[in-house]
Amino acid sequence: MANDADHTENPKTDPNPGSNTEKPVEDWVSGGEPMTGAQASYLKTLSEEAGQADAFSEDLTKADASKRIDELKKGLGR
Template sequence: MSNQLHNPKLDEHPASNAEKDPDDWVSGDEPMTGAQASYLTTLCEEAKVEPPSGDLTKADASKMIDELKAKLGRE
């Protein structure tokens, strides 16, 4: 008899809460992370747009990353 626990990460269709709107993030108003700043810089260079100021929030940085990825066809 097997008593293995269910692993939701192995589900064919993961739960819909896997992605949350950045506006709903608990930490969304904290300063963007170093990783976000680095990725934004790279995406801005590739999209040939001016990089944002360093005072973006985590949520705003995430939204800008998504916009630039869409612009560059990386959805």
């Protein structure tokens, strides 16, 4: 059994402390890879809805796309 010092979750930001389903994008092993098709589609849709076409770029990484999606969702009140 792992001890508590091995856990890096923040109970103030993690809705399910102890869960490993969410990880900061900075810690993603694949964060430097090109964004997925699903990310591209969602980011393009959000960019259009927010009137920020410049938020979409075909050459974003998975991590950068995730950050932009979160920013746009916040701006749209989602």
